[in-house]
Amino acid sequence: MLHFTPSLDPGVADCRLERLIxxxxxxxxxxxxxxxxxxxxxxxxxxxxxxxxxxxxxxxxxxxxxxxxxxxxxxxxxxxxxxxxxxxxxxxxxxxxxxxxxxxxxxxxxxxxxxxxxxxxxxxxxxxxxxxxxxxxxxxxxxxMPKRFYGGAMERYPEQTAVIRRWLERRPAGEQPVRCLDAACGDGAATYGLARLLLEHGVTPGGFRVEGWTVDPLEVWAAAHAACPHDPMRQGAFREWAAPVFAGGAERHLSFRQADLLALPPERQRFELILCNGLLGGPIINQPGEIREVVENLAHLLAPGGVLLAADSFHGGWKQKCPHHEVQALFTSAGLAPFAAGGGVGGLKR
Structure with a gap:
């Protein structure tokens, strides 16, 4: 399984790409x-x-x-x-x-x-x-990695971002590190966006750890290098979006890995915040039993008091195949207290 830390060094990117392709x-x-x-x-x-x-x-x-x-x-x-x-x-x-x-x-x-x-x-x-x-x-x-998956704005869920801001504001000062997971991170834009949000909130780079997980190895490489070899315009916008993270060396506290959300990783690390956007009901996870298993696995990865947020606004995901009330019911059955979270659903682990 691939596991990369971010780097804009062309030599590092080429070496890793040679391993993949x-x-x-x-x-x-x-x-x-x-x-x-x-x-x-x-x-x-x-x-x-x-x-x-x-x-x-x-x-x-x-x-x-x-x-x-x-x-x-x-x-x-x-x-x-x-x-x-x-x-x-x-x-x-x-x-x-x-x-x-x-x-x-x-x-x-x-x-x-x-x-x-x-x-x-x-x-x-x-x-x-x-x-x-x-x-x-x-x-x-x-x-x-077709454009229909990644061709829109870098911040795809502004209402969810507002929920995260409020969560950070309520978080006790000095309670660190903040451990976050962007499950189903895709090209990594939301992962960098989460790191940007933490920096804007005043969390120092050493005070957080953000991971991006995806089952697709192409996405792992693209996310780690803020790269889109098939779309130079997208790559330029991507690197501009990720620039504040690299500017202060915060990329050392990010990582991207190939991971299957239907199978828990062996280390069972716990996270205070987990995002799972654009996945439930999409082209990869769309069977009721699989959706339930992913929700249960993510709930298991939450630390006590942690929050799981799920939203979808592209590629015909669970807004069509798994409505909000069904997601909320799955959150409840996984031991989470569901709540409205902007354009999606949230769950609190008591």
Missing amino acids: PSQLDPVPIQPDLERLRRMSAACAAFCPPPWPAPGLCPTPEIHYQSELWFPLAFVRPIFNRFQRAALSCPTPPAAGVFRDALSWAGVASLLPPLLSACTTPARLLQRLVADSEARRNYLFWSG
Whole structure:
């Protein structure tokens, strides 16, 4: 399992990325799949009329239908899943990947990033990914960390932030350290935001410890280095957001790790504040039994008097699949006293 402290040193970032996505990829196991895609692409080029899938194309139902005839996702998707497993030293969770929600190959091709814009068939894309390590890394981040997950404001839950401010104001002065967990931290923006909030409240860097946990190793690396290799504009905004944390050396008191919230870590550390945003009911944790297990595990990680906050405002999460009153009931069954917490739900461990 990956475990990184934050660093903006390019050398450190590159070294860690090499551990995650090795620059050398053995092409031999991928050749059979590539040959199959080449035959499909040749048949499509010979008989399929335009418009052909390409970045920027707005696929109509007819284009989706035509694309499925020539490049059925039931055939193409497993090929790129196998490629992803071969390219990564630490596999990403099954829910990750642009192919998961695509309606057709045309839907995938229409969203390709600039570096891959010429890869208008599955064969061209796979051939480029096998041959070019930069394109391979760009693709893996683009596929696993789509803009719909991370393209908005850095502070996604301002009402929840207000709740945390009030919690800090009520906290007895000098009661340190403040131990915080950003469970399901994603790209780490909220983790840095929490550290910023603690600094603004007057907590010294040595007076807190903030951890960000995510099951996705790509997110662990991106969070630790405030980096988005597939989206330079996002990376610039991300680093500006994280700058106050690095300015005073507070990043030494942050860490990011790969962790599965369905399984408690062996050390069983306790936290005074836990955030769990954008997860319950989302693409990874969406079954009632799994949601209950995550809530129970997070409640177990809370110190007495600690607070658990959960909210969701993107990717159709538990606002649709697990309403507030159901989350509150789960908090109660886990031994927490639920309360309204801005745009989400809060629970106090007595």
